[in-house]
Amino acid sequence: MARALIEALNLQIHYGGIAAVKGISFAVEEGEMVCLIGANGAGKTSTLKALARMIPAHGEIHYGAERIDAVPAHELIRKGVALVPEGRGIFARLTVAENLAMGAYHRNDKAGIAADLERIHALLPRLRERAMQVAGTLSGGEQQMLAIGRALMGRPKLLLLDEPSMGLAPLMVEKVFEVIRAVAAEGMTILLVEQNARLALELCSRGYVMESGAITVADTSAALLADPRVRAAYLGE
Amino acid sequence: MTGAWSTKEKIGLACVALALIALPFVLAMAGTAWVRITNFAVLFILLSLGLNIVVGFAGLLDLGYVAFFAVGAYVYALLASPHFGLHLPFWLILPIGAAVAGLAGAVLGAPTLRLRGDYLAIVTLGFGEIVRIFMNNLSAPVNITNGPKGINLIDPFRIGDFSFSANSGALSGPIKYYYFLLLVLLAVIVINRRLQDSRIGRAWVAIREDEIAAKAAGINTRNIKLLAFAMGASFGGIAGGMFAAIQGFVSPESFILNESIMILAMVVLGGMGNIWGVIAGAVLLSFMPELLRYTVEPAQKALFGRMLVDPEVLRMLIFGLALVLTMRFRPAGLWPETRHRRELDADRK
Numbered sequence A: 001m002a003r004a005l006i007e008a009l010n011l012q013i014h015y016g017g018i019a020a021v022k023g024i025s026f027a028v029e030e031g032e033m034v035c036l037i038g039a040n041g042a043g044k045t046s047t048l049k050a051l052a053r054m055i056p057a058h059g060e061i062h063y064g065a066e067r068i069d070a071v072p073a074h075e076l077i078r079k080g081v082a083l084v085p086e087g088r089g090i091f092a093r094l095t096v097a098e099n100l101a102m103g104a105y106h107r108n109d110k111a112g113i114a115a116d117l118e119r120i121h122a123l124l125p126r127l128r129e130r131a132m133q134v135a136g137t138l139s140g141g142e143q144q145m146l147a148i149g150r151a152l153m154g155r156p157k158l159l160l161l162d163e164p165s166m167g168l169a170p171l172m173v174e175k176v177f178e179v180i181r182a183v184a185a186e187g188m189t190i191l192l193v194e195q196n197a198r199l200a201l202e203l204c205s206r207g208y209v210m211e212s213g214a215i216t217v218a219d220t221s222a223a224l225l226a227d228p229r230v231r232a233a234y235l236g237e
Numbered sequence B: 001m002t003g004a005w006s007t008k009e010k011i012g013l014a015c016v017a018l019a020l021i022a023l024p025f026v027l028a029m030a031g032t033a034w035v036r037i038t039n040f041a042v043l044f045i046l047l048s049l050g051l052n053i054v055v056g057f058a059g060l061l062d063l064g065y066v067a068f069f070a071v072g073a074y075v076y077a078l079l080a081s082p083h084f085g086l087h088l089p090f091w092l093i094l095p096i097g098a099a100v101a102g103l104a105g106a107v108l109g110a111p112t113l114r115l116r117g118d119y120l121a122i123v124t125l126g127f128g129e130i131v132r133i134f135m136n137n138l139s140a141p142v143n144i145t146n147g148p149k150g151i152n153l154i155d156p157f158r159i160g161d162f163s164f165s166a167n168s169g170a171l172s173g174p175i176k177y178y179y180f181l182l183l184v185l186l187a188v189i190v191i192n193r194r195l196q197d198s199r200i201g202r203a204w205v206a207i208r209e210d211e212i213a214a215k216a217a218g219i220n221t222r223n224i225k226l227l228a229f230a231m232g233a234s235f236g237g238i239a240g241g242m243f244a245a246i247q248g249f250v251s252p253e254s255f256i257l258n259e260s261i262m263i264l265a266m267v268v269l270g271g272m273g274n275i276w277g278v279i280a281g282a283v284l285l286s287f288m289p290e291l292l293r294y295t296v297e298p299a300q301k302a303l304f305g306r307m308l309v310d311p312e313v314l315r316m317l318i319f320g321l322a323l324v325l326t327m328r329f330r331p332a333g334l335w336p337e338t339r340h341r342r343e344l345d346a347d348r349k
Helices: A044-051 A073-079 A096-103 A110-123 A125-129 A140-152 A170-185 A197-203 A221-226 A228-234 B007-030 B032-057 B066-079 B090-112 B117-137 B173-196 B199-209 B211-216 B221-247 B257-270 B275-304 B311-329 B338-348
Strands: A004-015 A018-029 A033-038 A058-063 A081-084 A158-162 A189-194 A206-211 A214-220
Touching: A004 A044, A004 A189, A018 A033, A018 A044, A018 A189, A018 A214, A033 A044, A033 A197, A044 A081, A044 A158, A044 A189, A073 A081, A073 B211, A081 A140, A081 B211, A096 A110, A096 A140, A096 B199, A110 A125, A110 A140, A110 A170, A125 A140, A140 A158, A140 A170, A140 B211, A170 A189, A170 A197, A189 A197, A197 A206, A197 A221, A197 A228, A206 A221, A214 A221, A221 A228, B007 B032, B007 B173, B032 B066, B032 B173, B032 B199, B032 B221, B032 B257, B032 B275, B066 B090, B066 B117, B066 B221, B066 B257, B090 B117, B090 B221, B117 B257, B173 B199, B173 B221, B173 B275, B199 B211, B199 B221, B211 B221, B257 B275, B257 B311, B275 B311
Parallel strands: A033 A189, A033 A206, A081 A158, A158 A189
Antiparallel strands: A004 A018, A004 A058, A206 A214
């Protein structure tokens, strides 16, 4: 097996005195697509935010050969880690084109940026159509696609996706997941945090199940989908 | 935006330039007082443009902005008055004042990095008061600021034998200051425009919109916010230095909370984030009280034969009414920045 692209060892997150994540360890190999599923408040988003260095955490985070648990958040995109934040976090008052340009903020290879923009427009044609539209006026699904497109503009190696289905109509959720599948097909390593466990497991090859701050089950998606405990708790059967 | 001007724009610009050059002489015919009023209006434009960097560009609400104006004014007063017996030339002091004020901005910014909105406003308000109270009390045991008595006999701008305060022929003191202020204003506008279209400007907008996303895009939000505070403050410092020289006197009373609120009102009324809107707001709010002063009294005397309402009272009444009406009918300001207008339009949908 290839070396893990990102690996967390004994990751702990506290909010005040409350432990939100209680020493979990997991890894995502290069080119893999892995999901972190679980109920509301299980610590999934906290985990992802800690990987992106948006919140402080204890424990080790390895990115390739490098330890990144002391690297400032804004340095990560330069290293190839892109976060698509929960609730999309688009720049609502900027146009779609300006949002995408912000995704390439840290780059100065004009030709490369233009090529990536072209690639993202091909993947997400709606963004080309709406380039001059103010992002805040897009539909929820379009905003999610914009957030993904913006992250891709940073030309990342690892994409951290936080609840991309949140607040979207079922039809839109499917479209967004199609986009994620297409991105993965290009070889992107993806760590997906998702409440919609069935969708996430159908998309990813492996999954971790989180329950009140700890990983309780870790297995391939097929095994998790067949696991009676997972089926009862997260797949509504 | 690249600065290729069309012929039409060039002609318009030339007309504006000519009008601005001729303005003080026209005003002087109505009385030198009007030139002084205009000079103070320009100072307020400078202050508004400085505050606009913090509030308009970076979206950080600052209610203590006058503190930086005070820092600039006191730096000038201390380095060019008999108080310490120092008489440094103004072209040396103004940059020092800007630097000290910028540093003060960073000092204010550092502990407030995690704060936003109301909480940030409260801390900045407190900071403004702290600076004023310091100025008021730094007279003992070592007399630094001369306390509430203020510092008097501050040097005017002087280049060799050419003094900005004395009259030389047709050029009265205030007119000379007017041209100097105009030059500084021009420089500040150019710097503002450049900033807005720069990488830093885009980073400010991103932070204003969504801080986590800005970080994820690779923006060092801490440094960029501190930069906004420092740059805004340094403009305030320059304005303060010129204020001290023009007045010849500074005291803590000039730097009360009301002034901070007035400058913020200019920014908001004109249109946060849009340089031209902010200038319009500052011009409007600086001249309105003076116009009232000169019209309300004669008008009342003509109508009723005596003064019924003090212009000072009426001034605040009209001022308040103007703000209420603006917020009701043009909530993004008289001349809003496209992005701020977009937000309000989006909210209405």
